[in-house]
Amino acid sequence: MEKRIAAAATSSYRLLNQKYHASKRILHHRRLNPNEVIRSSSISGVAGFTHHCGPVPLKHFLTSCRWDLQKSSLIHMQNMSRIQHRNFGSVASTIIQRNPLFSTINHDDIIYFEKILGVKNVIQDDEELQPANTDWMHKYKGSSKLMLQPENTEELSQILKYCNSRSLAVVPQGGNTGLVGGSVPVFDEVIINTRRMNSIISFDKVSGVLVCEAGCILENLISFLDKQGFIMPLDLGAKGSCQIGGNVSTNAGGLRLVRYGSLHGTVLGLEVVLANGDVMDMLGTLRKDNTGYDLKHLFIGSEGSLGIITKVSILTPPKLSSVHIAFLACQDYISCQKLLLQAKRRLGEILSAFEFLDAQSMDLVLNHLDGVRNPLPSSIYNFYVLIETTGSNESSDKEKLEAFLLHAMESGLVSDGALAQDLNQASSFWHIREGVPEALMKAGAVYKYDLSLPVDKMYDLVEEMRIRLGAAANVVGYGHLGDGNLHLNVSTPQYDDAILAQIEPFVYEWTSRHHGSISAEHGLGLMKAEKIYYSKSSGTVQLMASIKKLLDPSGILNPYKVIPQSLLS
Numbered sequence: 001m002e003k004r005i006a007a008a009a010t011s012s013y014r015l016l017n018q019k020y021h022a023s024k025r026i027l028h029h030r031r032l033n034p035n036e037v038i039r040s041s042s043i044s045g046v047a048g049f050t051h052h053c054g055p056v057p058l059k060h061f062l063t064s065c066r067w068d069l070q071k072s073s074l075i076h077m078q079n080m081s082r083i084q085h086r087n088f089g090s091v092a093s094t095i096i097q098r099n100p101l102f103s104t105i106n107h108d109d110i111i112y113f114e115k116i117l118g119v120k121n122v123i124q125d126d127e128e129l130q131p132a133n134t135d136w137m138h139k140y141k142g143s144s145k146l147m148l149q150p151e152n153t154e155e156l157s158q159i160l161k162y163c164n165s166r167s168l169a170v171v172p173q174g175g176n177t178g179l180v181g182g183s184v185p186v187f188d189e190v191i192i193n194t195r196r197m198n199s200i201i202s203f204d205k206v207s208g209v210l211v212c213e214a215g216c217i218l219e220n221l222i223s224f225l226d227k228q229g230f231i232m233p234l235d236l237g238a239k240g241s242c243q244i245g246g247n248v249s250t251n252a253g254g255l256r257l258v259r260y261g262s263l264h265g266t267v268l269g270l271e272v273v274l275a276n277g278d279v280m281d282m283l284g285t286l287r288k289d290n291t292g293y294d295l296k297h298l299f300i301g302s303e304g305s306l307g308i309i310t311k312v313s314i315l316t317p318p319k320l321s322s323v324h325i326a327f328l329a330c331q332d333y334i335s336c337q338k339l340l341l342q343a344k345r346r347l348g349e350i351l352s353a354f355e356f357l358d359a360q361s362m363d364l365v366l367n368h369l370d371g372v373r374n375p376l377p378s379s380i381y382n383f384y385v386l387i388e389t390t391g392s393n394e395s396s397d398k399e400k401l402e403a404f405l406l407h408a409m410e411s412g413l414v415s416d417g418a419l420a421q422d423l424n425q426a427s428s429f430w431h432i433r434e435g436v437p438e439a440l441m442k443a444g445a446v447y448k449y450d451l452s453l454p455v456d457k458m459y460d461l462v463e464e465m466r467i468r469l470g471a472a473a474n475v476v477g478y479g480h481l482g483d484g485n486l487h488l489n490v491s492t493p494q495y496d497d498a499i500l501a502q503i504e505p506f507v508y509e510w511t512s513r514h515h516g517s518i519s520a521e522h523g524l525g526l527m528k529a530e531k532i533y534y535s536k537s538s539g540t541v542q543l544m545a546s547i548k549k550l551l552d553p554s555g556i557l558n559p560y561k562v563i564p565q566s567l568l569s
């Protein structure tokens, strides 16, 4: 049993040992693409995953991760001349047309690509293309007839140079775990998959700088660094499938941002291939470099619309030995806010995660994920908070955490709590929080909104949505409270135009009115390209479009995403 937190018992917490990170990697929930195969090692010299019996298709392995096409909405894009942008199973207001200036693949193109990549890396088989044409949620579906798998920068450069000269549109694809339709084709774009570019190039223990190729799977990097006594500065539920190139190009946030900041801070350098095939060497490893414009930032978070990232240099923090996880219950949202303030003040530099979920999220996890139990079952609480601390001094970290928990209990901010006593418990606490998206997928249709909002206003939106939608929907709120990032999810038995009309544009207008962002960490992709004005001024969007036109004049890179179409045609 985990340790229940009681004011009188705080001195007897048993501490987690330093194997925590390794165990968390093995045990806790990962968002895995069911079409992928678990590889024993994608990076030479890296032990990789813990599965023993060779490659296993995930659809057999992860029975808990089944996708139900019936329940999923499809943005089906088979009509090549004029498609209806099907939003959540219905014809929505946005109509996207295939850019008529783009060419279509012909026999000579295939011959050219086969010459560069070899026949087996030029994929035209429908069955193999199907998962690459479909996103993780089965919500967006393209109709690409071709996927290319370059092995290195030079090959990618030749591909892009050729595609640019032929006006062939392309979509870069890493682990395909995104939630906004950014990594799948909209029509027949050529898919450029980076999975073969998966080598670690160098790691410097003194500086902590890791240089690797874009196709390295995040979990493999975590595993590699673990052996060196370091960690990645980002951690996501999708770590088992997502690739570092995709993480950087979407500026992924995740669970450690509260401690280590965004990738704009930790990425030190990039190598990028531009639309015309030019290779931009910005792969610096320096913390400080003020020699003019820091152009790598243009590519962090631009979702492959300006260039394709091929190499990444990233600053990694040392792995610290003392890690603790507390799972706490709060009766109201104001207590969660006060607890965050106290955590920042009293835990200071050892605070490494501050996540929250509401009672509705907890119910979903308990009802839809196998083997999950509420660590705090004795009463019904409205909110749950997961706090992780990571530090280097076991006794002083413990003392700090105990003092914080004691104060939180005594001041009534926390109604109940449990402190993980071993790796299994730590993992099970994380599983509750990271399992919410998977539980939502299993519950039926889901409308997802990833919002940055002032922390004090954040939960008002969830409550307003509940009043707005009434019994028609289950509205849940969870996310990265420490970063001011709410994941507002609306769960319904099936997709329904009337529900969607109740949600949008209300959610976007509400967010804009409160000076928030309509995409905190998931990007704009296809889902929100046309909604950008809710979060950016028209002058800023115009400048973005000018930059796009400068770097990609033919608009071949990840078209229809990020920037409104009207500005690019």
Ligand SMILES: O=C(O)CC[C@@H](O)C(=O)O
Residues within 6 Å of the ligand: 179, 237, 433, 434, 437, 448, 449, 450, 479, 487, 488, 489
């Ligand atoms: O599915 C979502 O809405 C959020 C997914 C992810 O960003 C998370 O924090 O779990």
Ligand SMILES: [Zn+2]
Residues within 6 Å of the ligand: 254, 479, 480, 487, 521
């Ligand atoms: Zn998130």
